[in-house]
Amino acid sequence: MxxxxxxxxPTPVPESIQLAMAQPMIHHRNEDFQAYLTVCHDKLKLLFQTSSPVVILSGSGTSGMESLVSSVMPDGEEAVFVNGGKFGERWGELLAHYQVPHVEITKTWGVPVTADEIIAVIKTNPKITTVFLTHSETSTGTFTDIKSVTAGVKSAFPHIKVIVDGITSVGSHELRMDEWGIDAVVTGSQKGLMIPPGLALVAVQQSMIEKIKTLKSKSFYLSLQDALKSQEANDTPWTPAVSLIIGLKYALELIEKEGxxxxxxxxxxxxxxxxxxxxxxxxxxxxxxxxxxxxxxxxxxxxxxxxxxxxxxxxxxxxxxxxxxxxxxxxxxxxxxxxxxxxxxxxxxxxxxxxxxxxxxxxxxxxxxxxxxxxxxxxxx
Amino acid sequence: MxxxxxxxxPTPVPESIQLAMAQPMIHHRNEDFQAYLTVCHDKLKLLFQTSSPVVILSGSGTSGMESLVSSVMPDGEEAVFVNGGKFGERWGELLAHYQVPHVEITKTWGVPVTADEIIAVIKTNPKITTVFLTHSETSTGTFTDIKSVTAGVKSAFPHIKVIVDGITSVGSHELRMDEWGIDAVVTGSQKGLMIPPGLALVAVQQSMIEKIKTLKSKSFYLSLQDALKSQEANDTPWTPAVSLIIGLKYALELIEKEGxxxxxxxxxxxxxxxxxxxxxxxxxxxxxxxxxxxxxxxxxxxxxxxxxxxxxxxxxxxxxxxxxxxxxxxxxxxxxxxxxxxxxxxxxxxxxxxxxxxxxxxxxxxxxxxxxxxxxxxxxx
The missing domain is CATH 3.90.1150.10 (Aspartate Aminotransferase, domain 1)
Structure with missing residues (x-):
């Protein structure tokens, strides 16, 4: 066979995209490439159902998760995360790495978290500003109802920010970032986007951008502050993975065409x-x-x-x-x-x-x- | 035309490699992919002229530079770097980011540093343990004689470690890491390696590895400690840029064939x-x-x-x-x-x-x- x-x-790459990525190399500070970037930045908004910017980082999904933890948690703020599998656990590893005080909600693998469980934690930990969730936990194939969890948490605590690992949910589950009031979502290129691994896509709401602009990221390469600043000039802070971004454009067009x-x-x-x-x-x-x-x-x-x-x-x-x-x-x-x-x-x-x-x-x-x-x-x- | x-x-990608990278996607925790990794790890040693491991990171050249600064400089140690252009300057930005105390040797753009200049700085700054250099400064097209600089510095101060940005020198200039006693060299995929951007290659000598093993990296995604540990099991800590690593294998074979x-x-x-x-x-x-x-x-x-x-x-x-x-x-x-x-x-x-x-x-x-x-x-x- x-x-x-x-x-x-990685998931299978459409043949048309494999070949599109095989085209002759172009320079990244060049209008040909900027045309690709423009389309990607535009159509990524459809994917995340947001009118806010989606940043393209050259790295794995984990690099996108790190970009958030290192760019949005100032000293003095605390976090809660849900560990219901290997990828929920990773939020915890990242919070620990950056010494962000945090509470872990441990779930049996295969069972999703509810808003009430998160609300209970925030009630007793008033320094918590941010919730880190996993929409589709890849290790357990488990879906968390991000819409109702976000609504519940924000109804109880309107100031709380909700950050979602959408690495295997973006493209596979309904996700309406603006409508549901989610503050940031990260995904990877080698998932619902159907292109090879090597890109992380990080969507950040305006409220989050204001915060990012006032904070120096603890990471250099993965600074969302730098990425957002470059994006305003239709550029990237570092040499991007050109061939993958070309593939991204065609993948987003396929998704748009299907709807x-x-x-x-x-x-x-x-x-x-x-x-x-x-x-x-x-x-x-x-x-x-x-x-x-x-x-x-x-x-x-x-x-x-x-x-x-x-x-x-x-x-x-x-x-x-x-x-x-x-x-x-x-x-x-x-x-x-x-x-x-x-x-x-x-x-x-x-x-x-x-x-x-x-x-x-x-x-x-x-x-x-x-x-x-x-x-x-x-x-x- | x-x-x-x-x-x-980015530099042009050979047509045969463009097409090799367009093959159907494979999974990264799979023997097919591990066979690619094995060849890459083996032949990268030829490229750097070393018998020590060369780590493959999925990110730009800057991510490779950050992996070094964040993984090898413990508190209490200081550094000297040479700023003779935009990429030398980047070592300084990274050292500042990670709050590593450092001395900058500023050179007129287009003029390389000498061993004596570095030795003079180390003499008056005894906490300096590490020198950060640029072999081929891309912004100024300037070659630094890393061989004689390393020999000079190490002859005066045998304990000093020499770390080299070889991003545009690897493949274009003679570089004999082991013979010349260089402790670490970083390059990027989209340079002498002739493949698209998205990989950083970091060669680290055994002496450096001992140091890395005792230090927790200040970066999560770019931790050389984690990368080296995974590499021992012919694996990567995070999902790697599979298609680029397939390209890397073919590029290294082209280089080996030419000699x-x-x-x-x-x-x-x-x-x-x-x-x-x-x-x-x-x-x-x-x-x-x-x-x-x-x-x-x-x-x-x-x-x-x-x-x-x-x-x-x-x-x-x-x-x-x-x-x-x-x-x-x-x-x-x-x-x-x-x-x-x-x-x-x-x-x-x-x-x-x-x-x-x-x-x-x-x-x-x-x-x-x-x-x-x-x-x-x-x-x-």
């Missing part, structure tokens, strides 16, 4: 189709609040991760993701984030069935594929 | 051919110690940068670089760093002549091309 990638980042709501709906359908497929095989879903980016599934009793994954990869060319941290070897994760359509879901379910069969897991051949296929047919637009 | 790029980063010394010699010949060409046109070179990466030239009296550059770019498709900082509008810079050969130099000289003619600068048509061509023919290997 030919290679197929079903991992929640933001259509992209969200596609991810919702694909996610549900996979959940139905694996459930029909008698497998158990990991998350109580499933993300539309990635579906984690418990490995059934007697099925060894290494054999299961080895079959998939070696025999059938399908790369999925394993469990992380405490769930290594206990769950597997199927991604449906980015450049996927109905038939990709049928393909991955067929692959899952073939590997389960090799692992001698008992099920009716075709049950998973049928459930996925049927749901997708029932919900054709 | 078709577009041609003669800027000192490191042949690459240095090619740059030396190309640089000299351009210097002879512009001199034959009656133009004046900017630097007293010319870099083999880029040649800055004074604009002659009466020739306006905007017209000169506009002709080159609009009529002839040739992109060169202008002056930076105080030399904006006063000099122009022709790059010969990376994927260039003899005929590219003849082409750029022909373009320069055409634009000078349009600007009504008086010279004998063909004098520049002839001088470049003649030197290249005389020095055919």
């Amino acid at each position: 030919r290679p197929r990638l079903f991992t929640p980042g 933001m709501e259509a992209v969200w709906k596609r991810h919702s359908r694909l996610g549900e189709s996979v959940r139905r497929g694996v459930t029909a095989l008698g497998l158990r879903l990991f998350s109580t609040s499933p993300s539309n980016a990635v579906t984690p599934v418990y490995l059934p009793e007697g099925v060894d991760w290494k054999s299961f994954n080895g079959n998939l990869k070696k025999k059938d060319g399908i790369t999925i993701a394993g469990g992380q941290g405490p769930y290594t070897g206990k769950i597997f994760r199927i991604s449906h984030l980015g450049y996927y359509d109905d038939f990709d879901m049928i393909t991955v379910m067929a692959g899952i069935e073939r590997s389960l069969k090799s692992c001698k897991y008992p099920f009716t051949t075709g049950a998973g594929v049928a459930a996925t296929h049927q749901y997708l047919m029932e919900t054709l637009g | 078709r577009p041609r790029l003669f800027t000192p980063g 490191m010394e042949a690459v240095w010699k090619r740059h030396s010949r190309l640089g000299e051919s351009v210097r002879r060409g512009v001199t034959a046109l009656g133009l004046r070179l900017f630097s007293t110690s010319p870099s083999n990466a880029v040649t800055p030239v004074y604009l002659p009296e009466g020739v306006d940068w905007k017209s000169f550059n506009g002709n080159l770019k609009k009529k002839d498709g040739i992109t060169i670089a202008g002056g930076q900082g105080p030399y904006t509008g006063k000099i122009f810079r022709i790059s010969h760093l990376g994927y260039y050969d003899d005929f590219d130099m003849i082409t750029v000289m022909a373009g320069i002549e055409r634009s000078l003619k349009s600007c009504k600068y008086p010279f004998t048509t063909g004098a520049g091309v002839a001088a470049t061509h003649q030197y290249l023919m005389e020095t055919l290997g």
